[in-house]
Amino acid sequence: MSQLPSRRAALRAVATTAGAVVIGFDPAGRNWAVAAPGAERGDALVGLPPLDGSLLTDDASLTAAADDFGHVVHRRPVAVLRPGSVDDVVAMVRFCNRHGLKVAPRGQGHGTNGQAQADGGLVIETAPLAGIGPVGPHSRTVTVGAGAKWSDLTKATLAHGLTPPVFTDYLELSIGGTLSVGGLGGQSHHHGAQADNVTELRVVTGAGELVRCSPTRHPDLFDAVLAGLGQCAVIVSATVRLHKAPTxxxxxxxxxxxxxxxxxxxxxxxxxxxxxxxxxxxxxxxxxxxxxxxxxxxxxxxxxxxxxxxxxxxxxxxxxxxxxxxxxxxxxxxxxxxxxxxxxxxxxxxxxxxxxxxxxxxxxxxxxxxxxxxxxxxxxxxxxxxxxxxxxxxxxxxxxxxxxxxxxxxxxxxxxxxxxxxxxxxxxxxxxxxxxxxxxxxxxxxxxxxxPFGRADWRAHFGPAWPALAEAKRRFDPRDVLVPGQGIF
Structure with a gap:
């Protein structure tokens, strides 16, 4: 049995109901245990890893994570992670691996068919991972957190006369969200998809490993993540190309x-x-x-x-x-x-x-x-x-x-x-x-x-790219914890 966390670590994982805190995970009941601060902790509970952010189990958070822009599919998780750092994502993906919990990252919740939902699992809100790296008038790229919105990135780069080359029509979507599907727009006949304009990614694999990947560094992982529908890794940051912006x-x-x-x-x-x-x-x-x-x-x-x-x-x-x-x-x-x-x-x-x-x-x-x-x-x-x-x-x-x-x-x-x-x-x-x-x-x-799509449909959809995706899934998400809402594997 895992050692229970220190009181300081446990208090970081705040649930938003009646002052309760998450004190551990009950593997038998498949749920998180909460108690008032100072209450006795049961020995059957598995302790949480230390977190910089919050693990939410209140009804409002779970209900929100069980919905999306489609308002058609509703799959309720058992917890929502609001990370305070990339380390939180690593820690909780590893935790979910150990205990057989599914995981789904969620940006702006703009899916239409439950793609970013995790029935009985953990939803990771990427919005706190919204940092935008340094950019100057001569920058050719910028590194940005997966939870940042394209609107915020564009405002930051336009201050230096620069712009990403491709946009979806709606700017209030997250960087990680559109890169995971491709990101098509009216500029794609010139510059391809948004995913074609990424030079490097930092990701947390389904096995809980923090990895940098690019066309020359772990290229198999890079190819499996961009437009990969979240099946092999959680994007935590991306380095995006910049062009001179018109006025x-x-x-x-x-x-x-x-x-x-x-x-x-x-x-x-x-x-x-x-x-x-x-x-x-x-x-x-x-x-x-x-x-x-x-x-x-x-x-x-x-x-x-x-x-x-x-x-x-x-x-x-x-x-x-x-x-x-x-x-x-x-x-x-x-x-x-x-x-x-x-x-x-x-x-x-x-x-x-x-x-x-x-x-x-x-x-x-x-x-x-x-x-x-x-x-x-x-x-x-x-x-x-x-x-x-x-x-x-x-x-x-x-x-x-x-x-x-x-x-x-x-x-x-x-x-x-x-x-x-x-x-x-x-x-x-x-x-x-x-x-x-x-x-x-x-x-x-x-x-x-x-x-409506089944597994056979997905295999036909990916066609000749299917063997590489299936192999990447086996290597980088061996316990099949990531993004069950797509229904691919």
Whole structure:
């Protein structure tokens, strides 16, 4: 039996109920024991390692960790670690290994299908690991804690005229969270995924070892962590590339009435590189049919020429919108609409999102079929995104892409009342059907959404990358404690 911790160490692990403290783990009952300070401790309890932060077992903390942005899946842990240091992560992952507890890191809780939940296990809040390393006007990289948000990192680097090269549309996500899935955005046709712009990671493996890895140092671990869905290690910090930042940008919205023309113009812009950012939305008409298309493009040029930038495009010239924006205002342009959604209570609705990666050669047919079956009621107050990527810019082996030079991301960001479980179930089934259509065409999913998936599906999803992932899992997480919510192993 492990020796019980000192009173000082035990008092560091504070539970937030009635002044109680966690005094140990009960292996038989699979739960943490709490008592008022000074109470007798049972000999059957296994003592905690010393912690700089807090181990939380109160109802509010466990309930929050049993939910996510999807509000569909609810798996309750037995404890939540709010680390005061990376050493806390190491200590608790080792503890969970010894006692057979599952572990899941949680950044901003923006998963949609329980990916960062751990039923009966430990959830590690990475938000306290938010340090941003030194950066100066000539820095080419910056090291940042996994719990820091991209908004905070960008503000820190913009103070020196620098910026990370790739962003997801929503900036209030954690560094570790997006790197674990890949991190795609409108700049990916130039710079790949966010995970393609990392030069080094510091991680805690599933075995509880703190390791630095890079393309030349433990490259097998590096490849297994980036876009690896948390299966082999917990990211605690990352070194990210920086580029010179523009001060202002030219932002265009170009309307289209035809899907094939819209996709062809997006493909042109992705391959010729005239815009720094290319995305697009699909919008319904007055009858609810999703047959309107808006190409969104941004030039980082200091003095852009509209006629040159729009040359050769076949949009409706009558509906063009163009404006100059401050660079950060452009990156954070969703902030106002997100606040409006929160004020209206819609942020707390269920989000059974669908995110698919479609071969460019089949994009019109596959997207057309999926959009043809979509109704405004099934989308709710969500949006539909459709935009191109450039396969040659995407290098992470676990970020699975269609075998096509210009794949497209189709994201149907559904929003529906969470109490309407019949509708949620129907939308999940629709997501699976859309995935089957995509897979039959040679596509896959971008695994941030809510597509019902089993282990055989994951093996097929990773395809030729599966043997390397399975071997990395065996080496770095031999007791299979990490991120059970993905359902991969």
């Amino acid at each position: 202002t940008v030219r932002h265009y919205l170009l309307p289209y009435g035809d899907l094939e023309t819209f996709l062809a113009d997006q493909r042109l812009l992705a391959t010729d590189g005239r815009f720094g950012y290319v995305e697009g939305q699909v919008v319904p008409d007055a009858n609810g049919a999703f047959n309107g298309y808006v190409l969104e493009a941004v030039s980082y040029d200091a003095h852009p020429d509209d006629a040159v930038l729009l040359a050769g495009l076949r949009h409706d010239p009558a509906g063009v919108q163009a404006e100059n924006l401050d660079y950060y205002a452009f990156l954070d342009r969703l902030a106002a609409s997100v606040e409006a959604l929160k004020a209206a209570g819609l942020w707390a609705w269920a989000h059974p999102w669908l995110n698919l990666l479609i071969p460019g050669a089949r994009a019109a047919a596959v997207a057309g079929d999926i959009l043809g079956a979509l109704t405004p009621a099934d989308l709710g107050p969500g949006v539909v995104l459709l935009y191109p990527l450039l396969r040659e810019r995407l290098h992470r082996p676990l970020l699975r892409m269609p075998d096509d030079p210009v794949p497209y991301l189709l994201a149907v960001l559904r929003t529906t009342p969470p109490e309407d479980t019949a509708t949620v179930d129907r939308l999940l089934a629709a997501n699976r059907a859309a995935y089957e259509t995509t897979r039959a065409a040679g596509g896959t999913q971008y695994p941030v959404g809510s597509v």
